[in-house]
Amino acid sequence: MVTSLLRVDHASRRFGGQTALDDVSFQVRPGEILGIIGRSGAGKTTLLRCLNGLERPDSGRILIEDRDITTLPERELVQVRRRIGLVFQHFNLLNSRTVAGNIELPLQIAGVPRDRRRARAGELLDLVGLAGHADKRPSQLSGGQKQRVGIARALAAHPALLLCDEATSALDPETTLSILDLLRDINRRLGLTIILITHEMDVIRRIAQRILVMDRGRVVEDAETAQVLRGGARHDVTRAFLHGESARLPDTIAALMRPAPFAGGAPLVRLTLDAGAAGVPVLSVLGRQYGIDAAIVQAGMADGGAQAECVVRLSGHDDGAMDFLRQASPSMEVLGYVPADS
Numbered sequence: 395m396v397t398s399l400l401r402v403d404h405a406s407r408r409f410g411g412q413t414a415l416d417d418v419s420f421q422v423r424p425g426e427i428l429g430i431i432g433r434s435g436a437g438k439t440t441l442l443r444c445l446n447g448l449e450r451p452d453s454g455r456i457l458i459e460d461r462d463i464t465t466l467p468e469r470e471l472v473q474v475r476r477r478i479g480l481v482f483q484h485f486n487l488l489n490s491r492t493v494a495g496n497i498e499l500p501l502q503i504a505g506v507p508r509d510r511r512r513a514r515a516g517e518l519l520d521l522v523g524l525a526g527h528a529d530k531r532p533s534q535l536s537g538g539q540k541q542r543v544g545i546a547r548a549l550a551a552h553p554a555l556l557l558c559d560e561a562t563s564a565l566d567p568e569t570t571l572s573i574l575d576l577l578r579d580i581n582r583r584l585g586l587t588i589i590l591i592t593h594e595m596d597v598i599r600r601i602a603q604r605i606l607v608m609d610r611g612r613v614v615e616d617a618e619t620a621q622v623l624r625g626g627a628r629h630d631v632t633r634a635f636l637h638g639e640s641a642r643l644p645d646t647i648a649a650l651m652r653p654a655p656f657a658g659g660a661p662l663v664r665l666t667l668d669a670g671a672a673g674v675p676v677l678s679v680l681g682r683q684y685g686i687d688a689a690i691v692q693a694g695m696a697d698g699g700a701q702a703e704c705v706v707r708l709s710g711h712d713d714g715a716m717d718f719l720r721q722a723s724p725s726m727e728v729l730g731y732v733p734a735d736s
């Protein structure tokens with residue numbers, strides 16, 4: 395039985411004097427969504443190319459469904475590659491083909507007969523919400539629609555793993571959310587394992603159950619996303635990504651924020667409340683039951699209005715209150731600490 399869909403074991407890769415991957419090890423379980431984040435030059439692209447067999451590490455192993463792709467001959471590597479669907483930042487669609495023709499391309503290359511290709515493209519267009527667009531050209535679609543076609547094409551050959559390389563970086567924030575929601579939906583409905591390479595913490599926060607932070611070729615953090623968002627980050631680079639997020643806080647608050655608790659300081663917490671928490675008067679329960687005052691610093695909608703997001707400053711302390719908030723908002727995130735009277 396396959397216990398880990400992907401296992402990277404002490405992989406290293408150098409280019410001349412430059413170390414792109416430095417003793418990288420991690421595993422991905424079937425059905426998991428893993429987000430890999432890192433600054434420019436951290437080694438994300440090199441890792442992705444190694445996972446896809448386009449690049450071989452100088453040392454170490456990469457096992458996909460228990461097959462070590464670093465030693466496979468090219469012919470067998472082609473078969474393992476079919477188990478991996480790739481989604482690109484700039485979609486990589488062919489305008490010389492229709493939307494359906496783009497989705498069918500990997501199947502055509504694999505020698506699948508025309509009628510089966512057509513049927514599969516139809517199924518996938520339904521899945522990604524583009525039924526009725528089969529005969530259009532990519533140039534007639536919006537960026538978000540193009541990426542939906544890119545995702546459908548990546549799914550065409552029933553991959554076990556979807557590798558998304560900055561899949562939302564070319565999209566506006568609203569379209570980004572809809573594409574991330576689609577990926578999450580596909581993960582749930584098909585049980586598909588997804589790896590997202592990104593430089594945006596927001597992407598991770600939105601859908602990744604696990605986060606891997608890379609810095610100068612090394613994995614410096616490998617943790618549950620919820621744990622990192624709750625303030626459990628071990629490495630400065632992870633904290634820097636989290637702190638970068640708070641740039642969207644009002645300037646007056648961001649200027650006062652410190653990363654660690656201090657005397658007279660109050661935690662600033664981001665809550666995401668979805669339909670499950672609807673009807674629970676979260677902030678009044680905090681006050682009545684736990685004696686905590688929660689001042690709303692920022693509020694908005696997410697997930698097309700299905701979720702409410704707010705940043706609150708909590709005055710007073712009670713461990714029970716934090717547990718209560720974690721239940722109401724599993725992705726609760728301690729952004730930092732500000733003076734309680736700010």
Ligand SMILES: Nc1ncnc2c1ncn2[C@@H]1O[C@H](COP(=O)(O)OP(=O)(O)OP(=O)(O)O)[C@@H](O)[C@H]1O
Nearest residue numbers: 409412413414432433434435436437438439440441
């Ligand atoms: N083919 C190559 N030849 C020489 N150096 C390379 C090559 N590929 C990557 N590198 C170097 O390896 C390091 C990691 O690069 P990589 O592209 O994997 O990082 P990255 O995290 O994907 O960055 P970005 O977010 O900018 O794409 C960098 O210092 C880069 O210059």
